[in-house]
Amino acid sequence: MSVYITTSEAAYYEGISERGIRKRIEKGLYQSRVDVDGAVKRHLVLLDSLSEKARQEYFREQLAQKQLKEPVVSVATDEQDVLGKLVRKYGERGKELLEEVVFRESIAKMVISIRASKEKGKTARINELAKSIGLSPATIRRWADRYIEYGQDGLIHNKVLESLFTPKSYRSFHPLAQDYLRVVYLDPSKPTVEQAYEALLKIAKEKGWKVGSYHTAWRIIQDIPEEDLIYFREGRKAWEQLCMPRALREDPEYLNEVFEIDHTQMNFFINVGGKPVRPWLTYVVEVKSRCVVGWCISLQANAETIGLALRHAILPKPDSPIYGLPKYVIVDNGKDFRSRRIAGKNPKFGEELHAPHLLGLFGRLEIMPRHCRAYNGAGKGRVERSFRTTTEQFYRDYIGWCGANPKERPENLNEKKLCEEGKLVDFYQCVEDFKAFVDAYNREARDMFGGKSSLDVYMESKRWKEEVPSERLFDMWLLPGEARKVHNIGVRFQNRVYENVQALSGHVREEISILYDPNDLSQIYAYTMDGDYIGTLPLKEYRAYITEDEETFKHVAKQKARRTDVKKRMDEMVDRLKEEGVTKPRKMMASGDNGSKTKVVMMHRDERVAKDLEAARKANPVTKAKSLHDEYVQRRSEEALKKMKLS
Template sequence: MARWSVLSPHEHEGVPLTRAAAEAGVSTRTAERWLSAYRRHGLAGLAPTPRSDRDRRRIRPELVTVIEALYLKRPAPSVATVHRKVQEIAAGKGWTAPGYTTVRSIVRALGDPLVTLAQQGTKAYQQAYDLLYRRESQRSNGIWQADHTELDILVIDPEGKPARPWLSVILDDHSRAVPGYALNLCDPSALNTALALHQAIWTKTDPAWHVCGIPEVLYVDHGSDFTSRHLEQVCADLHIQLIHSTAGKPRGRGKIERLFRSVNQLFLPGLPGHLVHGVQTSVPKLTLGELDGLLHAFIVGDYNQRRHSETGEPPQQRWDAGGFLPQLPERIEDLDLLLLTVPAPRVVHRDGIRFQNLRYLDVNLAAFVGEPVLIRYDPRDLGQIRVFHNGTFLCTAICQDIADATISLKDLRTARDRHRRQLREEITARHRLVDELLAVHQAATPAPRPARKLKRYRND
């Protein structure tokens, strides 16, 4: 320190102050001031003191306001643009123009929240700086979230053309486990939501995937598929509380957005047809069904089993914790209300129900030939359809051409004979009733008098 070198050790060695100041490279007046401060306050007196005008800009307050106002315009101007305009304004007013460095320091002191609101608008500000109310469920199946995303991959559609699929996902808020999803080539719709929710609620055929049940709350945004009256009715029937996020502010739903990032970043890279920033990196080869199979394996075997960085537990393990029993509908037919695609009412023909150029048959249809029915189906599995008659579930009809199950000719003949026998019994019962009524009527009617014999003449 130059100040200390002036005073020590010269002060104790009888060295003149002028010589010590000359050796330190300072003026004698400065050395005297330092010596006086040292004698009064010790070493603390030699510490540098801040300038009284530190952090004060030597610029007119009006120009500071002008600089801030110019920079807080949309579209965002550069600092150089603001500097040039300020120089013009200062010259017109006869003021001293600030330098570029001063303008830049004033701009940087504005703060990111103010700049974001002014230059990018309210939405950007809310996304970055608004305080969020984050919903948190304390138990599995307490809150489920539902949303859609367009995947960064191309698949081959039924016509052989590349297409970008949509993923609809149901996510358990507490565990982060995925109970259901749906892949489609069409834009998000009520059908996609219904299929994903149907799969999420009902038990799975895969024993490794046992996330299921009816949630207490379904948390969705304001998409048209989530605001349909049908979905509201379904939630009311299943006693699910339907909650929509604030319109135009789908924030607080980062958990499901994080799942979408995991799918796009961990699952899709390396697959044929993967898109990187919208650019195709390889030739698409997968069909939608093949991608569905791979995604099923990723969700069940990887995502649901991997330790989650926020909860510290694998989603499947966290969902299982507590040993609770999920609430389920009594029958899977009760969930068919969620299948929003309902074709025009069909008629049961002698060869079954015709739908999508396929023929569906079940032995229970033998009693309804010629009757109008309503069918519901899963577009991902056209091997079977569910048949309703007058609002009541009738049977599950299968297409033997694509389904694993078959109906034997013996079963069909048995059903036909049984129905024919029932019809004959009804006919016989009606005939018997008529005969009984006629017999009672005849017994109640008096017998007619015998006709008088016609008198004849003697000569006849």
Template sequence: MVGEILLNLQDVAELEDKSWEAINKSVRRGKINAIKIETNARCGFEYRVNLDELSDKAKAKYFARLKGNEQLAIPDIIDDNEVYNLEDLTAEQRDQAFYWEGVLKEYKSYIRDCFKNKTEKTEEFVNVFNAKNKTNLTVRTLYDKQKMYKKYGAAALADGRKAREKRGHKIDERVWSIFLQWWLDENQRSVSYVYTVLSRYVSDHEELSMLKLPSEPTFRRAVEELPKPVIKFFREGNKAFEDDCLPYIIRTYENIYSNDFWSSDYHTLDMMVRDDITGEVYRPHIVGWIDIRSRKILSMRLRKESDSDGVVLSFRDAALKYGLPSKVYLDNGREFLTYAFGGRGKRKDGSASNYGTNILDRIGVEMVNAIVKNAKAKVVERIFKQVTSEFAKLFITYCGNRPGNRPERHNKVLKNVDNIPYASEIKEELLAYVEGWYNLKSSKAEGLKGKCPNECYSSLLVNKRKITDDQANILLTRNERKQSVDRNGVYVKVGTEKVWFYDAEFVALYQGQKVYARFDPDELTSIRVYDEHEKFLTVLDRAAEGGYEGVADTEAMKKVNSDKKKVKTIVKNFIENKEKIMEAPEMRDVVINIARQNIENDNSTYDADILEGMFINENIDYKKAVGDVEVNFSKMIENAKKQKEKDGN
């Protein structure tokens, strides 16, 4: 029986290795006997727990602290149902496990032919080991490690304290759910502001008021561990979520020929030009066609407006020079989906589907429409954006792609009409730039392998590169470089090619985090993924790849659409699960209620110790009421005196 030693709840929590909230809940439910002591706390009292109420482990830790002897501290109690696996450990923890396994093997070999008392032999081993390795190994530690090794294997020898510290934050799940419902909002409230309001709300809440709210940095660290897709969806909106977090179709180029696919697009040129005839100053549009396999620009026209005529004329220019493509890959804009050129595509309906034969049908060219809002798959958009930006910046009338990027001199330049080039000059120089600069510049784009577009186009590389035995021999069983989980998953490089692997749930929870990939070079159907500490996470299967035609493309689209739905469902369910724990009130209501309470409790007075009056200056000269004759008061007084003296006589 330990004497009367009373401890506060925080000390009890530390001794029992539990949270303050858990100890407080046990006390209030009567699981731990405690007494109330009057204090200056918010509720007027605090709980005190007798040391006798604590577990034997906690008591030992308490007396160990008093004596300053760390060896009396009892090691962590291990759950018999817990399964230990080396892959569940970080690389640092595995090194620790292997180290202790070596120590135990050395100890076993040392006492194998023991003629002395085993205890004496063990103490002798510890002394020899410490002298040789300059360590502080104790007999008790050695026995503890031996016991763990026999019961759970090598994985149990690792020190798990650091891992336990990183498993989570000591934030009550109800408080955390309210915080997330307020913070995960498109208004993008700051952590500091939400924490301030949350602190006041918790203190005024009957059920939560007894909780000890963690510090603001704790919430900041917890927020940093939220999945990137969750933050994108709830704080930046669905558009940002779909653009940055959902997978897109990975196009391959090795299995198509030059002239198999052409693509076209309109783009606004970031400069001002002058009409040759009317002198009108305007910002021109360019329309052109590229060969998707080689990314070669086949034709380009300068237009005052974006219309279907420019599409047809520029297509004709390319066809006359380079022949006809097998298929064209077009945007869903009104300029391309016209009845005359290629038909209405996906926009056609029952009343408009039976129109006459269009141009592409007559020449035997099939039209393929891009997926709406799938800019990643539209190669032509990226190429034209690059070309128009580089070319426009060569001229003094460059105006930027938006007002914020406009040069300061822009308006001054336009005041002098001689500074503005004619449209015909720009057309000629644009064609020279395309043919003599862009098409002849080497590129590292996928499939070009350092060649320029003209070289790739003429070489007609049509076969997808196969992995040879020599290439397979240079593959490692681990990708030596860390990579961030992309919205398309994780990749490994085979030669110069990226092979992608994907799982919707994994990407939803780990996107943006650093990982390693391990794989079998003879079997690239799946890979094993580890975090940056080399702790095993999951197995990913190879992602579906699509081209620009055929069954493979259709199946890839189906797979990507299915994965998009899975990712969005996982992200949406994230906040819904938090709401089930405890529904948060409207943050606006909480702030206004707090403000009104502050007004009611405001006892400020505005009485000053000294009151100062406002006095009128008596020396003010007033204007005469009537007349303009000046009154001589001195003479009047003198006459009055004379009159008084006269009356006295």
């Protein structure tokens, strides 16, 4: 298909004036035609009649315009972004190579369109196209074939393509010398290129390796992937933070479905008893809304502070709409979160798996914990992000701020002097200030929620579970537990005896679970192994060895009451049987063959065993073997009798 352009365009590509183009048309140097549009007539010049330089300039400009309209797309190869890699590797030179690819693509499309047309003279037209751009017909046919098979990537020059995917070879360096240079440079001690090169020279002299110049060594090190540099020189933690692949997780469907809990030491000092101390903060963050639902400030983070922070998050609060049990909690692998008090303990042989004293706080609340991989802050990113925000917005405004590490510590900070001068706040003031900060933090507008605050999202979302335990029950579940056996005097625990006659009735000589407060051992709480609450057992008082009659009467009354409870349980069972028409069976009696009663003789076990042994001896008499002494006495006796007879 012939292409015609205007005289002004032809003048632009030829680099002469438009009048010069008209003169050449009059002389017959350019082929042209007249285009009539109403009363307007204009000359159009055949593109193929222009000079080779003008034709190439035309095609380059057309391809540049197509490049703006049609973005470069990569094809399905092992390298998903070959053209992008071309630009990244070669910079400005890469952009020129990319323009060359786009130019070849336009020519390949023209060849493909000519092949697909039904007009005659396809070969002649392809030859004309090749002649117009100064290339051979075989070249543009090859471009079309490679474009059909490989797309744009097939139009990259072979040498350029090889340079993208073929590792660089440094002929002046032995391959093992290159490896040794890289290994030395990637050492965690972070040697310089010069130090690594000097170490290579020493070992190369011993091994006979070929080693090039220092500048070549520098280029070898420059080719080390940045990911490798970070992992081996900066460490695994830096690599995990900057290079390790991350997963994207959807927010939970329901409110309170997932909590994240963690500790951190606050980056400022407070006055505690006249001494500067850095307090600890335990945070509970609701994942869906990013609300801080619970927290606890303490002087030492431990299992108790975890329980208190969770208590603050779950139980209703008079000045806040935040409450509710979580379904999951995400925690780290710290010993506090795996302690018996929080996670529970393994049962001993014969113990019930779900006995109350074996269950930790998570088990009693029916919360499923999920432990993150060790030293992986991204596993609980919501609470870690809250820690960072707290550092930026709360810690830095406090007198006594010391920073998270020695680099951030103010140069003129003297916490002891500030404490002596009374400038550091006390513990209770710190708690009040932090309470106001958390309230403002939850009400702060967030872009991720479209200008809504975390509290707004919390109020609009549906909880996964509305029920919460009572405050008294929750406080009991915070206590540690043990397994103990009920004796006739009560329950022994830590050299003390606890008893509640009515509550323990029916549980004597049974094993139960107890919960106790280490700070108040005046009473313990008893549960069955199935988790049913028995009652509170107060500390049993010791009676004087010689007591008054009144105290004795009271004790005897308790004994009678216990005996009455035992009989009452039997009577209740018999009454239930009578209601169903079942009578209590009589005493079991043995009868003879004639139906007469047989006398039953009761013997003690030892008597029965002795009688059985005597019967066995009579049935199988055993001759006792004589000893040597008996044989000697018998022989001498017989000899003496013989002498007496002879005499």
